[in-house]
Amino acid sequence: MKESLSLEIIQQNVKTCKKCELCTTRKNAVPGIGNESADIVFVGEAPGKNEDLYGEPFIGTAGKRLDDALENAGLTRNNVYITNIVKCRPPNNRVPNDTEKSMCNNYLEDELKIINPKIICLLGNTTFSSILGGKEISKNHGKIVSKNNRTYFITFHPAATIYNQKLGEVFKNDIKKLVNELQKIKHMN
Numbered sequence: 001m002k003e004s005l006s007l008e009i010i011q012q013n014v015k016t017c018k019k020c021e022l023c024t025t026r027k028n029a030v031p032g033i034g035n036e037s038a039d040i041v042f043v044g045e046a047p048g049k050n051e052d053l054y055g056e057p058f059i060g061t062a063g064k065r066l067d068d069a070l071e072n073a074g075l076t077r078n079n080v081y082i083t084n085i086v087k088c089r090p091p092n093n094r095v096p097n098d099t100e101k102s103m104c105n106n107y108l109e110d111e112l113k114i115i116n117p118k119i120i121c122l123l124g125n126t127t128f129s130s131i132l133g134g135k136e137i138s139k140n141h142g143k144i145v146s147k148n149n150r151t152y153f154i155t156f157h158p159a160a161t162i163y164n165q166k167l168g169e170v171f172k173n174d175i176k177k178l179v180n181e182l183q184k185i186k187h188m189n
């Protein structure tokens, strides 16, 4: 029943989900992970190779970039919740299609309803366009957007920073800005 929905139940449902074609090519579905009382939820695009192998989000090199940026801003993973718009790896890391995103959307919606974060941080162009219909992340990163009683912060996907040191610094600065914006929101409430 909806009233008893919990993050644990969502995780179990994701792990056994067969709602879209990605269930036929995944090794493991990758539910979100983190603090149920988090003020910030990070939303990426989809699991990659390592995440698919181990069933956990952001554990490869991109995950390390995110951890470094969190630490630089005075946070750890224990403070936040991390998930993806699509919970199973698309073959060869292709961008998830509209059917896959639509079939998987209820899991993200349920995660957000349960956690009710103060800010949702959208990581990368696919997430930005899927959730806010946005484009050109290079022009919009670091911005706050309010929509349907939710507050979003836009930045690059940490994977984009792996071979681009300059972008890595921009990403770290964005995450610091995100934490500052969170403090402002907390002071207002």
Ligand code: SF4
Pocket (backbone or CB within 6 Å): 014, 017, 018, 019, 020, 021, 022, 023, 029, 086, 087, 088, 100, 103, 104
């Ligand atoms: S991507 Fe989402 S909807 Fe598709 S099988 Fe995985 S968990 Fe289910």
